Amino acid sequence: MGRTSTARERLLEATCELLGTRGYSAVGVAEICARADVRKGSFYHFFDSKQALTLAAVDSHWTTQRTHWNHVLSAADTPPLARLRRLLDDQAEAQRRAKRETDAVHGCLFGNLALELSNQEWVVQSRLAEIFDEQIAMVQLVLAEAAAEGAVAADRAGRVTARAVLAQLEGIVMLAKLGNNPAVLDDLWATVRLLIGC
């Protein structure tokens, strides 16, 4: 089948990469096609618009990430809070790896798009909101397991706490990206422990 058969995947990969390093408005279809080594005519065979491609790239990124989150958060032989810590450690490590390999902390694709696009691209925004809701629900579930084992108090195992954990992750990743310095992520777990009281 050769390269043509992977054109759609290459477009999605190039989009995730360019959205991470340059943002939505700064990147055009021509640049995405060039990076993906796909002709513009082929692009419109797969996607109607940059918005449609962005939605597909967001979905593709979340499908991969959700599989990883589910794997880590449901590891049956590990206590719930150790799973949550592993998840947060993995997020921090992803930023450190980007810094090592590309010399740039890329941040969170969803957070980057959330702040650039809110108020103007409602379709993408609404998909991002669903993804964050899903992430909060996943954290809430593992907190509920921890509460059932007595590892955290029941009043720290609800949606407000889970949302605060996600907000802390996004806020610290923002500072890491801005300073291009993943070291600020070193204290993430210690900070999250304060939020959940363990």
Next chain:
Amino acid sequence: MGRTSTARERLLEATCELLGTRGYSAVGVAEICARADVRKGSFYHFFDSKQALTLAAVDSHWTTQRTHWNHVLSAADTPPLARLRRLLDDQAEAQRRAKRETDAVHGCLFGNLALELSNQEWVVQSRLAEIFDEQIAMVQLVLAEAAAEGAVAADRAGRVTARAVLAQLEGIVMLAKLGNNPAVLDDLWATVRLLIGC
């Protein structure tokens, strides 16, 4: 003097507004000039480029905000933690007001730019990093006052805690902006109390 004398200020105001609602890359000099009712020729009398204008708009916004932060955080007749709470309540109220008046949560100008521009506009990025550092230092100072009065433990009054407070604010404002829903800010102070242990 008429409108011409305020052209620079109008450009800065229009820039803050358009950066908040549409982002950096999506907005051009022509649109900023139209919004500010300033001719393009006059624009280049004041600013060399969109980047220079953005830097000036960021500085202008921070100058105003810093005055407010200093006023609130140094209120001598108010206990330190009550000052910090007042500051955070004010940030939440600003997002609620934007929602009431414009039907859109605008988020934090600095956070929005931080995630859109990191990795590409180093001059703006470095100014934003300085501003966040200054904000963290201001929060750290009021936490140190609280620790001196015994209102918080000394090990919760350092830079790591102050940074976590800022990260929580930015992360929650991101979720408020994304969902166009300022209600998620209602729990901000309760969450920050967990971080500082009071």
